Amino acid sequence: MTTGVRRRMGVEERRQQLIGVALELFSQRSPDDVSIDEIASAAGISRPLVYHYFPGKLSLYEAALKRASEDLAARFAEPQEGPLGNRLLRVMRRFFDFVDDHGPGFSALMRGGPAVGSSATNALVDSVRQAAYEQILSHLGVEDPPARLELVVRSWISLAESTALIWLDGRRIPRGELEAQLVHDFAALAAVSAAYDDEMAGLVREMALGEPADSPFTELATRLIALAS
Amino acid sequence: MTTGVRRRMGVEERRQQLIGVALELFSQRSPDDVSIDEIASAAGISRPLVYHYFPGKLSLYEAALKRASEDLAARFAEPQEGPLGNRLLRVMRRFFDFVDDHGPGFSALMRGGPAVGSSATNALVDSVRQAAYEQILSHLGVEDPPARLELVVRSWISLAESTALIWLDGRRIPRGELEAQLVHDFAALAAVSAAYDDEMAGLVREMALGEPADSPFTELATRLIALAS
Numbered sequence: 001m002t003t004g005v006r007r008r009m010g011v012e013e014r015r016q017q018l019i020g021v022a023l024e025l026f027s028q029r030s031p032d033d034v035s036i037d038e039i040a041s042a043a044g045i046s047r048p049l050v051y052h053y054f055p056g057k058l059s060l061y062e063a064a065l066k067r068a069s070e071d072l073a074a075r076f077a078e079p080q081e082g083p084l085g086n087r088l089l090r091v092m093r094r095f096f097d098f099v100d101d102h103g104p105g106f107s108a109l110m111r112g113g114p115a116v117g118s119s120a121t122n123a124l125v126d127s128v129r130q131a132a133y134e135q136i137l138s139h140l141g142v143e144d145p146p147a148r149l150e151l152v153v154r155s156w157i158s159l160a161e162s163t164a165l166i167w168l169d170g171r172r173i174p175r176g177e178l179e180a181q182l183v184h185d186f187a188a189l190a191a192v193s194a195a196y197d198d199e200m201a202g203l204v205r206e207m208a209l210g211e212p213a214d215s216p217f218t219e220l221a222t223r224l225i226a227l228a229s
Numbered sequence: 230m231t232t233g234v235r236r237r238m239g240v241e242e243r244r245q246q247l248i249g250v251a252l253e254l255f256s257q258r259s260p261d262d263v264s265i266d267e268i269a270s271a272a273g274i275s276r277p278l279v280y281h282y283f284p285g286k287l288s289l290y291e292a293a294l295k296r297a298s299e300d301l302a303a304r305f306a307e308p309q310e311g312p313l314g315n316r317l318l319r320v321m322r323r324f325f326d327f328v329d330d331h332g333p334g335f336s337a338l339m340r341g342g343p344a345v346g347s348s349a350t351n352a353l354v355d356s357v358r359q360a361a362y363e364q365i366l367s368h369l370g371v372e373d374p375p376a377r378l379e380l381v382v383r384s385w386i387s388l389a390e391s392t393a394l395i396w397l398d399g400r401r402i403p404r405g406e407l408e409a410q411l412v413h414d415f416a417a418l419a420a421v422s423a424a425y426d427d428e429m430a431g432l433v434r435e436m437a438l439g440e441p442a443d444s445p446f447t448e449l450a451t452r453l454i455a456l457a458s
Contacts, residue, residue: 111351122340147401151392158391159418162384172376181421188417189388192410195452204456221457223424227433228450 015053015063018043022064026105031061062120065109069124072098073131080139084207085183085216087139092160092179099164100175107168110161132157140207148200152193156186184220244282244292247272251293255334260290291349294338298353301327302360309368313436314412314445316368321389321408328393329404336397339390361386369436377422377429385415413449 009017021043025034036057040047054060075094078087099106109125136153137145145153160182167178194204211217238246250272254263265286269276283289304323307316328335338354365382366374374382389411396407423433440446 147399151395151402151407154395155388155391159384159388162387163380166380166383170376173380177425178380181425184421184424185418188421189414191453191456192413192417192449195413195449195456196406196410201456220421220424224420225457227420227424227430228454 011053014045018050018053018060019064019067022060023068023102023105026064026108027102028104030104030108032108036060058118062118062124064105065121065124068102068105069128073128076132076135078135078139083211083215083217084139085187085211085218088136088183088186089179089216091135092182095160096164096167096175096179099168103168107165110165129154129157140203142203146199148193148197149203152186152189152200156182156189159185159189180216183216187217187220240282243274247279247282247289248293248296251289252297252331252334255293255337256331257333259333259337261337265289287347291347291353293334294350294353297331297334298357302357305361305364307364307368312440312444312446313368314416314440314447317412317415318408318445320364321411324389325393325396325404325408328397332397336394339394358383358386369432371432375428377426378432381415381418381422381429385411385418388414388418409445412445416446416449 018039022034022039025038025042036050037047039060040050043050050060054063072095075098076091078091080087109121133150133153136157137143140149142149163178163182163185167173167175190200190204190207194200208217247268251263251268254267254271265279266276268289269279272279279289283292301324304327305320307320309316338350362379362382365386366372369378371378392407392411392414396402396404419429419433419436423429437446
């Protein structure tokens with residue numbers, strides 16, 4: 001029956017619609033600058049009805065962040081096939097796609113601010129970092145990482161976050177260059193750690209052995225040797 | 230006149246005393262776990278009197294953070310003499326001294342949480358990052374950095390923060406090793422950027438020219454070449 005009257009949405013469907021509308025607005029402006037009125041208007045419902053589905057802006061923000069976190073974590077999944085450098089490069093491309101799509105929302109979240117920084121939002125950000133960490137370890141084939149490998153992986157994840165944030169602030173460097181650079185940075189941080197620790201040296205040698213001549217890691221080594229000479 | 234009665238403190242003196250007491254407690258436990266009652270008790274005054282000097286815990290927390298930020302920023306000052314690697318290593322030692330002294334407070338601040346993440350605290354953290362950034366540029370002798378150098382310096386600062394946070398979580402790696410590693414990481418990130426950009430390559434070559442054979446940078450290069458062979 002088409003009556004010309006808009007079909008009434010179920011509770012969960014309406015919640016999902018509002019989350020989608022909020023994420024769309026947060027991708028254009030910082031969540032601090034987006035009002036419930038705007039979200040209501042973009043969703044075509046009244047402001048009180050928004051509050052019926054989400055008791056306050058923070059709860060809508062947290063729900064939106066939860067969906068975005070799941071979206072981002074899903075992009076880390078990468079088949080365990082081919083050179084490590086190429087796998088990481090594909091993940092970096094999907095990471096920058098996400099950052100590109102969610103610019104202002106991503107910046108506001110990572111920089112903290114009035115609308116963010118609750119325990120729930122911090123826990124979501126940490127869960128994404130943990131997903132990235134576990135993905136990388138599984139690709140390295142390491143189950144019980146030594147402290148120095150854990151440090152390299154976790155600190156590199158924070159380097160990837162800050163690189164993306166700096167990129168968003170003016171986009172002065174082509175993103176493709178930064179995607180490749182982060183892959184190289186990972187190799188460089190692992191190599192620095194390996195230069196002073198035998199266990200890390202063993203791990204890095206094992207990783208390097210599986211890389212073909214056209215892997216991003218091998219290319220970097222060639223360029224660095226050229227630079228040093 | 231010694232009367233046996235404690236001298237009454239002036240307003241500013243009392244505020245400074247409370248800030249010192251709060252910082253001392255935040256160096257042992259997260260600010261979220263420290264109550265105004267404890268601060269009052271440690272300062273030897275009543276709880277209402279604390280509120281006379283600071284309207285709420287957040288304002289006391291912000292005042293404490295302001296003092297700690299100034300303390301940390303002051304540690305970045307380093308004479309512009311001798312090899313760059315050695316200068317950076319001395320700053321890293323003072324940075325880890327600070328992190329060591331303020332462990333739980335530093336972690337809580339950088340990880341965000343209920344008591345932190347206000348606009349004022351974020352602005353203070355950013356001011357410390359900016360001070361670090363400007364110090365490094367002045368040591369590099371660069372006034373108007375190209376985008377790629379700015380990225381290397383700013384993203385390395387976030388790497389130093391995350392390395393310190395990971396170290397605090399269990400202290401499983403000797404801090405002296407991490408101080409040296411961060412100096413090497415700086416060189417490695419600059420080298421990666423230089424491997425793909427001529428302007429960066431010129432800057433890195435200029436820096437490398439001034440480094441003597443016993444500088445941390447030169448030592449790293451020797452070790453990396455040994456690792457690669």
